Amino acid sequence: MxxxxxxxxxxxxxxxxxxxxxxxxxxxxxxxxxxxxxxxxxxxxxxxxxxxxxxxxxxxxxxxxxxxxxxxxxxxxxxxxxxxxxxxxxxxxxxxxxxxxxxxxxxxxxxxxxxxxxxxxxxxxxxxxxxxxxxxxxxxxxxxxxxxxxxxxxxxxxxxxxxxxxxxxxxxxxxxxxxxxxxxxxxxxxxxxxxxxxxxxxxxxxxxxxxxxxxRSPRDIDTRVEVVLRREAYEADPIGFAATWAEAEAELRAKILGARRALAKVKTPRKVLEDCAALCIHLGSDGLRGELTLLRAARALAASEAASTVTRDHIRRIAGLALGHRLRRDPLDEAGATDRVARAVTETLGAAKS
The missing domain is CATH 3.40.50.300 (P-loop containing nucleotide triphosphate hydrolases)
Structure with missing residues (x-):
């Protein structure tokens, strides 16, 4: 082993x-x-x-x-x-x-x-x-x-x-x-x-x-080709490949640090809390860990985007990640967890604005 x-x-x-x-x-x-x-x-x-x-x-x-x-x-x-x-x-x-x-x-x-x-x-x-x-x-x-x-x-x-x-x-x-x-x-x-x-x-x-x-494995040709090209470039010259991406890495690191500093200042309106609760009730989520995780993830998302307030859009975008694994099994519903959460978001919070 x-x-x-x-x-x-x-x-x-x-x-x-x-x-x-x-x-x-x-x-x-x-x-x-x-x-x-x-x-x-x-x-x-x-x-x-x-x-x-x-x-x-x-x-x-x-x-x-x-x-x-x-x-x-x-x-x-x-x-x-x-x-x-x-x-x-x-x-x-x-x-x-x-x-x-x-x-x-x-x-x-x-x-x-x-x-x-x-x-x-x-x-x-x-x-x-x-x-x-x-x-x-x-x-x-x-x-x-x-x-x-x-x-x-x-x-x-x-x-x-x-x-x-x-x-x-x-x-x-x-x-x-x-x-x-x-x-x-x-x-x-x-x-x-x-x-x-x-x-x-x-x-x-x-x-x-x-x-x-x-x-899941990518289903389109262009994405799969790009994966192979980048992997081959990395294996041929790991140090050079890392240097090529150093600026992007530094930008993301700075974004994380900035979001950490801004996190405590992000405001959460009561309406957003009600959205979290309504969504978890609709999905039949046990306990309150779902709401807490959904809220924290939405705040972190807002901080990463330099937003001062959590919005319904932040909740909508993060719901699948925070709640998908907390769903009860429903033998009458053949849809996957991601689809079930997406459907519940639309029914509870309305469709996303285009």
């Missing part, structure tokens, strides 16, 4: 290594790219689930996003990427408290990974003998304040799914063994990808993703 955490756990470009395929050079797949950008603007949206055919750029987009994301400010030697020294866990041996800029962590969680590898390992014998909290941080520690990426998420083992659900709910990783307890912050954006033909995702985990995207 391939353990990608050894080679691609932090897919950031480094000196002397091949740069990832630029995020802005991905052809088509507009919904997937939009969903990932929105979570970069507002991580509280709750992550992205990308389901679709093999070879549609799912993994490429995640690795491209990793290189695109703006850096974070964190304590140099903190194992959980804390922004300030006093936020570092007490078990961490902080050798250098200097605050520096680090690449936004993007950690790959491979299939078949052990629980200790995910949560971290507690050395009880050393703790008893030396009176210290001997703890080897895991993937959740490294992913704090960043992204946790799971390819083939629908094939993840149940006990790892349960663990992720607990951490996603609390924002904290707790490791307990023989009366000893270790805690640390574990807040990350969860990105999952997979092929629906290989199995369904557990409903509890599915609901934890803020946005979902269904990707």
């Amino acid at each position: 391939l353990h990608r955490d050894q080679t691609a756990a932090k897919p950031q470009p480094a000196t002397g290594t091949t740069p990832p395929f630029p995020f802005t050079a991905i052809v088509g797949q507009d919904d997937m790219r939009l969903a990932m950008v929105l979570t970069a603007i507002d991580p509280s949206i709750g992550g992205v689930l990308v389901f679709g055919d093999r070879g549609t750029g799912k993994s490429t987009a995640v690795r491209g996003l990793a290189a695109l994301l703006p850096p974070i400010r964190a304590v140099r030697s903190c194992p959980v990427n804390s922004a300030e020294r006093h936020l570092c866990p007490d078990w961490a041996e902080i050798a250098d408290p200097t605050v520096v800029e680090k690449p936004t962590p993007v950690v790959d969680l491979p299939l078949g990974v052990s629980e200790d590898r995910v949560t971290g390992a507690l050395d009880v014998e050393r703790a008893i003998a030396q009176g210290v909290k001997a703890f080897e941080p895991g993937l959740l520690a490294r992913a704090n304040r960043g992204y946790l990426y799971i390819d083939e998420v629908n094939l993840l083992e149940d006990h790892i799914v349960d663990l992720l659900l607990d951490v996603a709910q609390s924002g904290e990783n707790v490791v307990e063994r023989d009366g000893l307890s270790i805690r640390h912050a574990a807040r990350f954006v969860l990105v999952g990808s997979g092929n629906p033909e290989e199995g369904d995702l557990r409903p509890q985990l599915l609901d934890r993703f803020g946005l979902s995207v269904e990707v």
Whole structure:
């Protein structure tokens, strides 16, 4: 089994290594790219689930996003990427408290990974003998304040799914063994990808993703040709290809940073809140997570467009991504989730203005 955490756990470009395929050079797949950008603007949206055919750029987009994301400010030697020294866990041996800029962590969680590898390992014998909290941080520690990426998420083992659900709910990783307890912050954006033909995702985990995207292979000749041409150009000269797209990458990075700064100032009229509620009621969405996610995504979309107020149009454009995976199965309705949401949007909010 391939353990990608050894080679691609932090897919950031480094000196002397091949740069990832630029995020802005991905052809088509507009919904997937939009969903990932929105979570970069507002991580509280709750992550992205990308389901679709093999070879549609799912993994490429995640690795491209990793290189695109703006850096974070964190304590140099903190194992959980804390922004300030006093936020570092007490078990961490902080050798250098200097605050520096680090690449936004993007950690790959491979299939078949052990629980200790995910949560971290507690050395009880050393703790008893030396009176210290001997703890080897895991993937959740490294992913704090960043992204946790799971390819083939629908094939993840149940006990790892349960663990992720607990951490996603609390924002904290707790490791307990023989009366000893270790805690640390574990807040990350969860990105999952997979092929629906290989199995369904557990409903509890599915609901934890803020946005979902269904990707398909392009059906027109021009798009498919452009995909091949760009891929060949990248493989022939990765550094030169990355340089060609450097300006577009910088523009998108600046757009994300600007939207982050503007997000808190975006106004949400009551009418927009009523639209969110009416749409979720029409679709039979359980709980209020649908409304909250829809609203946060619409705010992020508005901020990305330098709009001062969320409008019905923002809700209309983002509804499919925020609500498609929250629909109850209807054996009498053969339409797909995307079509059902689009139909509900038209019936509830009216047709989009041309």
